[in-house]
Amino acid sequence: MSYHVRTPDLGDPPAELLSLWAANLPVRGAPEAKLRWFYRDGPYGAGRAFLLHAGPGRTAPIGSAGLGVRRLWLRDRPLRAALFADLAVDRAHRSGFPALALVRTVKHHVREAFDLGYGFPNAKAAAVYHRGGYRQLGEMRRYVRVLRTGSYLARHLPESLLARATAAVADRALAAVDRIRARRVRRFELAWSGAFDPRFDSLWEEGRHLAPIACERTAALLTWRFARQPGHHYRIATLIDRATRRLRAYAVVRTEDQGAELADLYGAGLAELDALLRLLMPALYDLGHASASFRFLGAPAVPVLLARHGFVRRPEARMVALAVGDLMIGEPAIADPASWFLTDLDEDS
Numbered sequence: 075m076s077y078h079v080r081t082p083d084l085g086d087p088p089a090e091l092l093s094l095w096a097a098n099l100p101v102r103g104a105p106e107a108k109l110r111w112f113y114r115d116g117p118y119g120a121g122r123a124f125l126l127h128a129g130p131g132r133t134a135p136i137g138s139a140g141l142g143v144r145r146l147w148l149r150d151r152p153l154r155a156a157l158f159a160d161l162a163v164d165r166a167h168r169s170g171f172p173a174l175a176l177v178r179t180v181k182h183h184v185r186e187a188f189d190l191g192y193g194f195p196n197a198k199a200a201a202v203y204h205r206g207g208y209r210q211l212g213e214m215r216r217y218v219r220v221l222r223t224g225s226y227l228a229r230h231l232p233e234s235l236l237a238r239a240t241a242a243v244a245d246r247a248l249a250a251v252d253r254i255r256a257r258r259v260r261r262f263e264l265a266w267s268g269a270f271d272p273r274f275d276s277l278w279e280e281g282r283h284l285a286p287i288a289c290e291r292t293a294a295l296l297t298w299r300f301a302r303q304p305g306h307h308y309r310i311a312t313l314i315d316r317a318t319r320r321l322r323a324y325a326v327v328r329t330e331d332q333g334a335e336l337a338d339l340y341g342a343g344l345a346e347l348d349a350l351l352r353l354l355m356p357a358l359y360d361l362g363h364a365s366a367s368f369r370f371l372g373a374p375a376v377p378v379l380l381a382r383h384g385f386v387r388r389p390e391a392r393m394v395a396l397a398v399g400d401l402m403i404g405e406p407a408i409a410d411p412a413s414w415f416l417t418d419l420d421e422d423s
Contacts, residue, residue, distance in 0.1 A: 077128055095108075102306065108304055117298050136164040140160040141180060144289055148287050156183075156192075157420070177206035210393055214369050214416060217387050221363055221365055262314060269297070
């Protein structure tokens with residue numbers, strides 16, 4: 075069977091794309107809202123969708139893929155980057171060839187129009203990206219810090235009363251240690267912010283060299299990514315210098331079940347990130363969270379810092395796929411995962 079790909083006009087949400095999403099792609103919230111937010115309202119320009127058709131003519135699409143536009147920085151050089159998103163193929167056509175046609179089309183478009191493209195295919199799609207000629211930059215790993223032990227101990231202690239009693243003692247001990255560590259942070263304080271204001275622009279300019287390659291984190295990008303994302307709610311924890319009142323680091327926190335997911339974590343330097351984590355862990359405990367988690371790929375110093383704060387790397391991992399534009403071929407930092415700083419901010423959901 076032959077396939078052809080076209081790019082629909084996203085000015086008005088195309089019903090055929092939304093129908094394909096509804097049947098084959100998990101979208102939190104209304105698909106129309108996701109399309110407007112990710113493809114039309116991004117701060118760096120409109121994204122693009124690709125529709126796959128089987129055979130000649132204007133038949134109903136059997137698959138789709140998309141990309142959004144991001145700005146990465148390679149040291150002092152801004153890069154126009156494509157973020158891969160929304161690969162979906164109708165269940166009756168999941169032989170591998172339709173998905174391969176889509177990812178190859180996206181890769182060709184990246185080479186022509188972008189400095190690079192990157193994305194986070196799930197385990198089922200990873201093989202398609204490999205076959206499509208994408209590089210594997212590395213694996214995004216999840217790091218978890220236990221704040222309350224009840225659910226963990228219940229799996230190992232047969233008596234529920236014993237598990238609850240043991241958890242109560244363990245939780246108080248963990249919380250006490252966290253509070254002692256937090257009290258040693260004298261220069262900074264933790265504050266919850268209601269918005270991403272111009273202080274985040276200043277922090278980005280100062281902290282841009284935390285890693286050689288990172289997505290831009292201006293107030294405009296953070297507001298679009300987190301405050302305007304449909305179907306999600308986030309809180310902003312900030313690290314404030316007591317003397318100067320300057321913003322020195324932040325964490326974007328999303329609640330999932332009883333856990334706190336750190337959707338993004340960034341600061342002026344590693345010392346500031348260390349201070350933020352010292353203050354944030356007891357604050358999350360006081361809010362009732364049972365755990366804190368953070369997904370990351372990049373600078374090796376960050377997992378070392380997480381380990382010092384009790385975060386444990388979990389076995390689950392997600393491939394990071396990379397396509398490089400013609401002008402960036404041969405740049406060694408692009409292919410080096412230690413050069414990057416990737417968090418959930420970089421994903422499309």
